[in-house]
Amino acid sequence: MRRPRFGRALVAACAIAVTALGLPQSALAAQRASAPSDAMSDAPSGAVPGATAVTLAVTQAVTWASAPVSTRASVPVSVPGAAPASGAAGTSLADYPGPGRVTGDVLVHDPSMVKKPDGTYLLVHTADGIGIKTSADRTAFRNAGVVWPNGAPWTTAYTGGSRNLWAPDLSYRNGRYHLYYSASTFGSSRSAIFLATSTTGASGSWTDRGLVVETTADSGYNAIDPNLVVDGQGRWWLSFGSFWSGIKMIRLDPATGKRSSSDTSVRGLAQRTTASGAVEAPFVHRRGGHYYLFVSFDLCCRGAQSTYRTMVGRSTSVTGPFVDRNGTRMTSGGGTEILAGHGNVHGPGHPAVMPDADGDLLVYHYYADDGSARLGVNLLGWDSAGWPYVH
Numbered sequence: 001m002r003r004p005r006f007g008r009a010l011v012a013a014c015a016i017a018v019t020a021l022g023l024p025q026s027a028l029a030a031q032r033a034s035a036p037s038d039a040m041s042d043a044p045s046g047a048v049p050g051a052t053a054v055t056l057a058v059t060q061a062v063t064w065a066s067a068p069v070s071t072r073a074s075v076p077v078s079v080p081g082a083a084p085a086s087g088a089a090g091t092s093l094a095d096y097p098g099p100g101r102v103t104g105d106v107l108v109h110d111p112s113m114v115k116k117p118d119g120t121y122l123l124v125h126t127a128d129g130i131g132i133k134t135s136a137d138r139t140a141f142r143n144a145g146v147v148w149p150n151g152a153p154w155t156t157a158y159t160g161g162s163r164n165l166w167a168p169d170l171s172y173r174n175g176r177y178h179l180y181y182s183a184s185t186f187g188s189s190r191s192a193i194f195l196a197t198s199t200t201g202a203s204g205s206w207t208d209r210g211l212v213v214e215t216t217a218d219s220g221y222n223a224i225d226p227n228l229v230v231d232g233q234g235r236w237w238l239s240f241g242s243f244w245s246g247i248k249m250i251r252l253d254p255a256t257g258k259r260s261s262s263d264t265s266v267r268g269l270a271q272r273t274t275a276s277g278a279v280e281a282p283f284v285h286r287r288g289g290h291y292y293l294f295v296s297f298d299l300c301c302r303g304a305q306s307t308y309r310t311m312v313g314r315s316t317s318v319t320g321p322f323v324d325r326n327g328t329r330m331t332s333g334g335g336t337e338i339l340a341g342h343g344n345v346h347g348p349g350h351p352a353v354m355p356d357a358d359g360d361l362l363v364y365h366y367y368a369d370d371g372s373a374r375l376g377v378n379l380l381g382w383d384s385a386g387w388p389y390v391h
Helices: 008-020 025-029 052-067 069-074 153-159
Strands: 112-115 121-125 130-134 140-146 162-174 176-183 190-197 207-215 227-230 236-240 247-253 267-270 279-287 290-297 307-316 336-339 346-356 360-369 371-380 387-388
Touching: 008 360, 052 371, 112 130, 112 162, 112 346, 112 360, 121 153, 140 387, 153 162, 153 176, 153 190, 153 336, 162 227, 176 227, 207 267, 227 279, 247 279, 279 346, 307 346, 336 387, 360 387
Parallel strands: none
Antiparallel strands: 112 121, 121 130, 130 140, 162 176, 176 190, 190 207, 227 236, 236 247, 247 267, 279 290, 290 307, 307 336, 346 360, 360 371, 371 387
């Protein structure tokens, strides 16, 4: 884990602020949930954060000291500038940060979140009818109904009659919300991805736009866990996949949001030939000259026994090839780990990246000791080589 070199005066100032308020010195290594934009940790190892670090240390110490004792463990505290190279050689599970503090209705699985034009937040997640949560501040969340309050009968051929719909992917483009979501049953590749749109995102406001892609037992891949990405040329792409032959990508028609009729190729982005092929939940994020493919390795949906890990690779092309930090292609099992289970955080995965005013966010779910699936939100930093890390 890399740590910045601080001057003696800065160390003393932080220590005085922390000690005066009774905050354990060890808490300075914990992760933060938010910080001023000038405290964002894009600085390379060795950078001196300056006066911002003192201000943030004092602010965080006050927040910790004023919080109820029972919730102090979840109050984020850190020194800006610390940029752990998560997943690199020498990184231990102890280096991974805990989730940022969230409150209210935060029992979610497979979350996807956007910031609305009015500055509030809209989150969707796996549930009967697809669950909706809202937040004014990205901390306190409340239930806001479901996408399909009257059910989605067009999906039941894939769900075996269940109303439970999986892994929604939410984005806001051209004045309306686009929602790609999955219909399937556990362990089956008889699956489908559908599209819905809404101008408000509210429960019951959504319009079914129909089937985007489906798979059968003979397809060799699985049409669940969708994610929409728009490349630098304005072309729309959908990545998806779970187990079988891994993560796939198809081209979409931006006019309809559905599959392109002129480019029907199915491209492979990632695959594992070990661990029973356990790779799923892709998310492609464009940053600078690269596209970053985030995926989940290993197993979800087993409560506190879940083994999900969040992995990443990158490419200069939206369709790959994606390689990890060591140069191994993700189609050959490659992937750099940036988050895994640690302490009472089990199986963190189904990642999504969301830009916000204080930097990029990693949005995911994890399992608590009691087996419940909960919302995880952390800041996502980028090191000097352009690789992401969670803090």
